[in-house]
Amino acid sequence: MSDENNSAEPDICPESEECPAEDSFGFGDDLELNQFDGLPFSSRYYKLLKERKSLPVWKVRCDFKDALVNNQLVIVSGTAKTGRSTQIPQWCAEFCLSTQYQHGMVVCTQTNRQQAVDLALRVADEMDVNIGHEVGYTIPLETCCSSDTVLRYCTDDMLLREMMSDPFLEHFGVIIIDQAHERTVSTDILLGLLKDILLQRPELRVVVLAIPPVTDKLLSHHGSIPLISLEALSPAEVVHSNCGNKDYFFSALRLVLEIHRTKEDGDVVVFFASAEEVHCAHSILQREGTRLGAELGQMVPVVLCPRRGGPLPALTDQPGSKRSRMVFLSTKQGEDIWWATKSVNFVIDTGVQKKMVYNPRIRANSEVLQPISQCQADIRRRLSGPTGKCFCLYPEDSQLPSENSPHILESNITPTVLFLKRMEIAGLGQCDFIDRPDPEGLMQALEELDYLAALDDDGNLSEIGIIMSEIPLDPQMAKALLASCEFDCVSEMLTIAAMLSASSCFPEPPAGMTHEAVQCHRKFQHPEGDHFTLINIYNAFKQSQREQYFTAEKWCQDYFLDYSALKTAEAIRSELTDTLNRIELPISEPSFGTKTNTHNIKRALLAGFFMQIARDVDGSGNYFILTHKHMAQVHPLSSYGAQSQKMGLPEWVVFHEYTLSDNNCMRTVSEISPQVYIQMAPLYFFYNLPPSESKDILQKMLDPDRSRKCEDGKQKAIAVSSDANSGCAVLPQTYDRCVIQ
Numbered sequence: 001m002s003d004e005n006n007s008a009e010p011d012i013c014p015e016s017e018e019c020p021a022e023d024s025f026g027f028g029d030d031l032e033l034n035q036f037d038g039l040p041f042s043s044r045y046y047k048l049l050k051e052r053k054s055l056p057v058w059k060v061r062c063d064f065k066d067a068l069v070n071n072q073l074v075i076v077s078g079t080a081k082t083g084r085s086t087q088i089p090q091w092c093a094e095f096c097l098s099t100q101y102q103h104g105m106v107v108c109t110q111t112n113r114q115q116a117v118d119l120a121l122r123v124a125d126e127m128d129v130n131i132g133h134e135v136g137y138t139i140p141l142e143t144c145c146s147s148d149t150v151l152r153y154c155t156d157d158m159l160l161r162e163m164m165s166d167p168f169l170e171h172f173g174v175i176i177i178d179q180a181h182e183r184t185v186s187t188d189i190l191l192g193l194l195k196d197i198l199l200q201r202p203e204l205r206v207v208v209l210a211i212p213p214v215t216d217k218l219l220s221h222h223g224s225i226p227l228i229s230l231e232a233l234s235p236a237e238v239v240h241s242n243c244g245n246k247d248y249f250f251s252a253l254r255l256v257l258e259i260h261r262t263k264e265d266g267d268v269v270v271f272f273a274s275a276e277e278v279h280c281a282h283s284i285l286q287r288e289g290t291r292l293g294a295e296l297g298q299m300v301p302v303v304l305c306p307r308r309g310g311p312l313p314a315l316t317d318q319p320g321s322k323r324s325r326m327v328f329l330s331t332k333q334g335e336d337i338w339w340a341t342k343s344v345n346f347v348i349d350t351g352v353q354k355k356m357v358y359n360p361r362i363r364a365n366s367e368v369l370q371p372i373s374q375c376q377a378d379i380r381r382r383l384s385g386p387t388g389k390c391f392c393l394y395p396e397d398s399q400l401p402s403e404n405s406p407h408i409l410e411s412n413i414t415p416t417v418l419f420l421k422r423m424e425i426a427g428l429g430q431c432d433f434i435d436r437p438d439p440e441g442l443m444q445a446l447e448e449l450d451y452l453a454a455l456d457d458d459g460n461l462s463e464i465g466i467i468m469s470e471i472p473l474d475p476q477m478a479k480a481l482l483a484s485c486e487f488d489c490v491s492e493m494l495t496i497a498a499m500l501s502a503s504s505c506f507p508e509p510p511a512g513m514t515h516e517a518v519q520c521h522r523k524f525q526h527p528e529g530d531h532f533t534l535i536n537i538y539n540a541f542k543q544s545q546r547e548q549y550f551t552a553e554k555w556c557q558d559y560f561l562d563y564s565a566l567k568t569a570e571a572i573r574s575e576l577t578d579t580l581n582r583i584e585l586p587i588s589e590p591s592f593g594t595k596t597n598t599h600n601i602k603r604a605l606l607a608g609f610f611m612q613i614a615r616d617v618d619g620s621g622n623y624f625i626l627t628h629k630h631m632a633q634v635h636p637l638s639s640y641g642a643q644s645q646k647m648g649l650p651e652w653v654v655f656h657e658y659t660l661s662d663n664n665c666m667r668t669v670s671e672i673s674p675q676v677y678i679q680m681a682p683l684y685f686f687y688n689l690p691p692s693e694s695k696d697i698l699q700k701m702l703d704p705d706r707s708r709k710c711e712d713g714k715q716k717a718i719a720v721s722s723d724a725n726s727g728c729a730v731l732p733q734t735y736d737r738c739v740i741q
Contacts, residue, residue: 035097036127036134036150045128052126055083056231064088067226068095068174068205072198075208075222077215078230079382080335084209085110085178086123092174092207093127093151103173103203105149109156109190111182112333113139120144120153127151141571156186160419161472167426168197173205180210180218181375183406183435185416192431193423195222211375213403221434234386235378236347240396248350248393249277253284255391256327259346260292260299266345266388267326271335271380273369274354278305278329279508285327287511298324305331332372335379344388349380351394357410359660360444362628363611365412367661374400406435413437414445414475418454421461422469451611451685452479470583472575473497480608481576482585487600490580491590492535496601498573499534500656500668505569506637507562517560524559525639528598529653529670531605533639535592538573541566602654602672606680609654613677614666615694616651623666625658626694632658635665652677678702 032040052058057078067074068091078084089108096106110116120137129135136145138154145152154162156177162169169175175194180187194206208218219227243251252270259268272278285301292299326343332353353372356365377400381390408416420431449455452475454465461469464482471478477497484493499505509517524540526532544555556563580587591597614623614632623632634640640649650671657667678686678701686702689695 034128036093037129039128041128044125048126052083052087055087056233057083057087060228060230061087061091064228065091065095067228068092068207071226072202072204073206073208073222073225074228075210075215075218075225076228076230077210077212079211079232080379081233081382081385082230084230085119086126088207088209089151089153089176090123090127092176092205095205096150096173099173101150101173104169104171106151106174106176107159107169107172108151108153108176108178109159109187110153111156111179111184111187113155116153116155117144123151123153141568141575156184156190160186160189163193163426164422164470167423167428168200169204170201173203174207175204176207176209178209180208181214181404183214183404183408185407185411185413188406188408188434189416189419189431191218192433193428195432196428196430211378213375217403217434221432233382235381236384236386236388236390238381238390238392240392240394242395243393248273248352249281251393252348252350253281253288255348255393256285256299257288257292260296260325260327263296264345266384267328267343268346268348269328269330269344269383270348270350271330271332272350273331273352275305275331278303278331281329283508283511285329299327300324301327301329304328305333332376335376342385344384346388347380347384347390349377349390349392349394351377351392351398351400355410356659358412358441360412360438360441362630362660363412363444363448364628364630364658364660367659371398371400373402373404375403408433408437409435409441412445413441414448417442417445418449418461418465418469418475421449421455421465425461425466448611449475451682452476452608453682454479467583467585471579473501476608476611477501478608480604481580483607484600484604485580485585485588487604488588489591489597489600489604490585490587492592492597492601493604494573494576494580494587495535495538495569496531496605497576498569499538501572502569503562503565505534505537505562505565507560507565509560513560520559528602529640529650530638530668531601531656531670532598534668537561538566538569539592542570599676602670602676603680605654605670606672606677609656610677610681610685612655612658613672614653614655615697616649616653617694619648619651621649623653624692624694625666626689626692629690629692630658630660630664632664632666634669635667638667638669640669674698674701 034041034045064074064076076084076088085108089106092106092108096104108119110119116137116139120135121131124131124135127135131137132144133146133148135151136143136149136153138145138152138158140155140158159169159175177187177190177194180191191208198204198206210218215227219225241251249272252272256268256270270281272281282301282303285299289299289301328344349372351372352369353376355368355370357368358365371394377392381392384390416437423431446455446459449465452464452468454462454468454475456462456465464479467482468475468478471481473481477500481490481493481497484490506517506521524533524536526536540559541552541556541561545552547555552566553563555561556566577587611627612625613627614625616622617624621633623634624630625632634649634653652672652674653666653669654672654677655666655669659665659667674697678698686698
């Protein structure tokens with residue numbers, strides 16, 4: 001893996017405990033001019049430099065630079081708050097500068113969008129340069145970079161999308177994969193593809209930042225490569241409890257109040273299992289906080305839990321001894337955002353997490369409550385530093401899994417397979433996964449892409465599949481958007497796709513205002529279903545922006561809608577519009593509200609979501625899902641939930657999402673006609689549906705003459721002999737069953 005014959009290599013750090021003033025890449029810390037912008041250093045640069053040198057990562061500075069010069073792949077093992085995510089990218093930028101960027105710039109991936117922004121801001125400050133110039137960031141829907149950018153932070157999914165136009169990432173000389181222990185789908189794909197890219201580009205450097213035991217797995221996966229281990233910060237004082245799994249929620253809340261009553265300095269972080277628990281805890285602590293005596297000071301609960309598609313709030317330390325005590329309420333998504341926060345002195349770890357695990361057999365997510373990993377537990381214990389306390393609400397002898405479960409083993413990998421098929425066209429070989437996807441999930445993904453006409457007869461991407469891979473949406477929604485070009489409802493489908501890609505625009509209403517919120521939301525409800533209601537809401541939001549006497553933010557407050565979610569949807573819609581323009585697909589004029597447009601929207605939806613159809617089997621809201629024969633109900637927040645008492649529920653519906661949980665609810669539901677469904681569903685999918693009464697109804701509509709003859713044949717066979725083979729083949733001989741490519 002080494003590149004020892006590179007004549008452009010800089011000098012290597014001498015073997016010593018501390019780097020000399022003239023470092024290995026030809027730059028010294030005591031120079032007056034900044035090598036990145038040619039301007040004199042400010043006084044703040046030297047102040048921050050002193051702080052940087054106190055970080056644990058600084059002790060391995062020379063070792064790391066030496067390894068980077070002589071090896072293509074370097075693994076750095078270290079826990080949070082060691083400075084790895086801020087210092088190592090800067091040293092890589094120095095490495096690229098020493099070669100005059102002849103092989104490219106530096107990119108550092110993050111799994112969380114807010115952390116990518118916060119790290120870029122911090123590193124720009126430490127390097128004494130302007131954000132958006134020498135140091136920048138790229139996150140979904142936002143780019144802050146320029147032609148001068150030499151170090152870029154980005155989310156791992158954004159770097160993957162960049163590979164669509166630059167498969168071998170030739171724009172970069174050093175690629176840093178941070179938080180590899182999170183085992184996100186995008187990070188695992190990057191690690192798998194980079195193994196092949198390194199063979200194609202011997203000048204490329206890849207640095208992987210992770211914590212044990214993931215580092216051990218990486219070493220065994222890649223072979224003989226250098227490992228730089230950082231000295232870990234001492235964990236906080238750990239206190240275990242023996243409360244059961246059912247008691248952790250209220251035990252955590254009681255502990256927060258007890259800590260506040262002690263009047264000890266420091267903020268509190270509480271890790272709950274789910275976003276629902278976070279919001280519930282926030283309401284309870286707000287209410288209890290008003291009952292506390294003034295002498296205890298103010299306790300301010302803060303939600304640090306991203307909703308789908310939304311960012312985590314930025315964290316900033318608030319100086320001053322008399323400020324309020326902050327109680328940060330988070331889930332596992334917030335574990336790695338505390339790198340720059342020094343105010344936290346107490347950590348409460350419930351030890352459990354709720355995860356969505358995808359089941360390929362039923363094409364649905366199941367909500368699972370499971371223990372966190374030992375890896376996560378170690379991260380949480382070090383958040384408050386050696387002077388803090390960590391309260392673990394589980395026994396000390398609990399057997400926690402050693403590492404995070406790879407997301408690729410628990411997720412719907414259909415989008416992943418579509419991307420990898422696209423990479424094959426670009427010339428990249430097989431993705432060498434650290435943990436290979438489940439074969440059943442892989443077969444289901446290929447089958448689904450085949451149903452969507454994204455694959456040709458040889459199992460390669462078809463023309464439709466190539467276009468779908470260009471659109472930053474899940475394959476089903478991408479296919480629906482493509483179909484809308486044919487049915488002249490692109491404007492409306494863009495709105496639906498954007499609203500469903502953003503977080504929900506229906507926030508938790510304030511205490512005691514639930515009825516008022518429901519009444520406001522009813523004003524937007526559309527009789528055809530939730531997809532059409534979303535269009536109503538978005539159009540009303542856009543109208544509020546045009547009203548001079550009314551601000552959109554105030555309008556959202558009045559109607560109990562989430563302003564940030566609608567702004568995100570607006571940005572997603574703009575991005576999707578740009579994508580369609582770039583690939584030269586037609587965008588029809590909006591005609592929402594006409595009968596023809598309503599019919600066309602449903603046809604476009606069914607072109608992508610024909611696998612997500614359900615029928616009300618008893619007229620009381622018990623829906624039978626045709627693809628896997630599960631029963632489900634419409635979500636209470638659906639427009640049909642409000643209309644069911646007055647107008648009744650539709651018999652046939654298309655739904656966007658189904659989760660196998662306590663209530664088994666379908667989200668975002670709209671009425672469809674079974675005749676239109678038969679028209680839009682591919683026959684080879686339709687005939688692979690499992691037998692059911694609902695399928696028989698559709699079968700009769702598809703071929704009434706054949707069904708009538710079939711019924712007559714059954715009756716005659718029964719009359720002739722009770723031992724005769726009753727029934728007749730439902731599957732016509734002229735159609736082949738779907739063959740997985």
